Amino acid sequence: MTAIDAPNTTVQDHRRAASISALLAGYLLTAAYGVILVDRLCAAPQTLGLFGLSLHLGRLHIPALAATRVLLVIPAILTAELCLVGWRQSSLYRLTAGGDASSRTDLAYFVCVHLQAMGRLNELLTLGVALISGLWLHQALRNLTGLDLSIAAWPLAAQVGVFALIYSFCDYWSHRLDHTALFWPLHRYHHAATEFCVINSARVHPAIFTAVLINAAPIALIAVSPEAVIDAGLYFTALRFLIHSRLDADFGWLGRWLIQSPRRHRLHHIRDMSQPIAHYSLAPIWDRLFGTWREDPDHVVEIGVATPYRHGTWIGPDLWRDYCEFWRGIAAPAVRLLRRRRAGLA
Numbered sequence: 001m002t003a004i005d006a007p008n009t010t011v012q013d014h015r016r017a018a019s020i021s022a023l024l025a026g027y028l029l030t031a032a033y034g035v036i037l038v039d040r041l042c043a044a045p046q047t048l049g050l051f052g053l054s055l056h057l058g059r060l061h062i063p064a065l066a067a068t069r070v071l072l073v074i075p076a077i078l079t080a081e082l083c084l085v086g087w088r089q090s091s092l093y094r095l096t097a098g099g100d101a102s103s104r105t106d107l108a109y110f111v112c113v114h115l116q117a118m119g120r121l122n123e124l125l126t127l128g129v130a131l132i133s134g135l136w137l138h139q140a141l142r143n144l145t146g147l148d149l150s151i152a153a154w155p156l157a158a159q160v161g162v163f164a165l166i167y168s169f170c171d172y173w174s175h176r177l178d179h180t181a182l183f184w185p186l187h188r189y190h191h192a193a194t195e196f197c198v199i200n201s202a203r204v205h206p207a208i209f210t211a212v213l214i215n216a217a218p219i220a221l222i223a224v225s226p227e228a229v230i231d232a233g234l235y236f237t238a239l240r241f242l243i244h245s246r247l248d249a250d251f252g253w254l255g256r257w258l259i260q261s262p263r264r265h266r267l268h269h270i271r272d273m274s275q276p277i278a279h280y281s282l283a284p285i286w287d288r289l290f291g292t293w294r295e296d297p298d299h300v301v302e303i304g305v306a307t308p309y310r311h312g313t314w315i316g317p318d319l320w321r322d323y324c325e326f327w328r329g330i331a332a333p334a335v336r337l338l339r340r341r342r343a344g345l346a
């Protein structure tokens with residue numbers, strides 16, 4: 001396992017990397033303690049009296065558990081990457097001392113996501129499509145067909161396995177849709193990054209309509225317990241961060257069949273799109289089944305898109321340009337038809 005570029009480290013770099021690793025390790029220990037506390041609360045839900053109100057902690061434990069576990073994931077991957085590739089090649093270096101305009105976009109976007117700004121924009125720009133609930137769809141399907149495909153009573157590990165399989169299948173097809181001419185102006189924002197950085201994973205246009213296939217369809221098909229959704233979600237969140245890391249790893253046999261690797265995802269982000277694009281899936285088995293697997297990946301490729309992006313901290317103009325381009329693409333057939341009719345009448 002190596003870094004993407006040849007390392008050029010100094011003693012000062014090693015010291016900086018060691019102190020950042022120590023800070024992250026301290027953070028990880030604290031966060032792990034938080035997870036244990038939340039887990040204990042889950043095991044014994046209780047009611048808290050507050051200003052005459054009765055707050056049932058049992059109802060709070062699911063979002064709290066999800067949040068604390070996700071808080072563990074990003075620092076863990078940043079720490080592992082830093083230890084394996086060194087300071088100068090790490091995402092942390094790109095996000096602090098050695099960043100360019102593209103990594104400033106990654107950081108600005110990541111901050112907006114975690115301030116909940118992108119969630120509200122997502123609901124607004126998708127005209128409410130993002131609000132479609134998988135559970136609501138599941139109930140509607142059950143009422144319509146009389147079939148209840150719920151596996152919530154199965155052992156947790158089995159639920160997570162089945163849910164992960166269905167989720168990765170939906171994610172594969174949602175990603176294939178993203179690369180069609182219609183949805184590409186929105187997905188292009190993710191591909192516009194000129195270099196990988198762990199948090200590049202979160203840089204997804206807030207108007208991404210196809211995300212409904214990932215967020216709602218798996219639960220609509222099979223109902224699982226909230227704990228199973230959290231565990232599978234945690235795995236895929238970690239994997240998405242990992243495949244955008246600066247590790248040049250292909251994960252061997254696992255990477256060829258079950259787990260997407262950073263090297264192959266880098267190939268998916270290739271700037272030269274003259275060849276068919278490969279490696280859409282988070283689980284390579286879907287790429288193999290549907291003909292988008294490519295053997296013998298190149299090690300290093302130039303990533304990005306041909307369309308110019310201004311990048312930088314002010315992310316508004318790029319997001320708006322891509323959103324307008326998407327709607328122009330939707331309206332184009334109607335505009336062409338109108339023009340032909342007008343030309344015919346003239």
Ligand SMILES: [Zn+2]
Pocket residue numbers: 175178179187191268
């Ligand atoms: Zn893509």
Ligand SMILES: [Zn+2]
Pocket residue numbers: 190201244265269
């Ligand atoms: Zn990506």
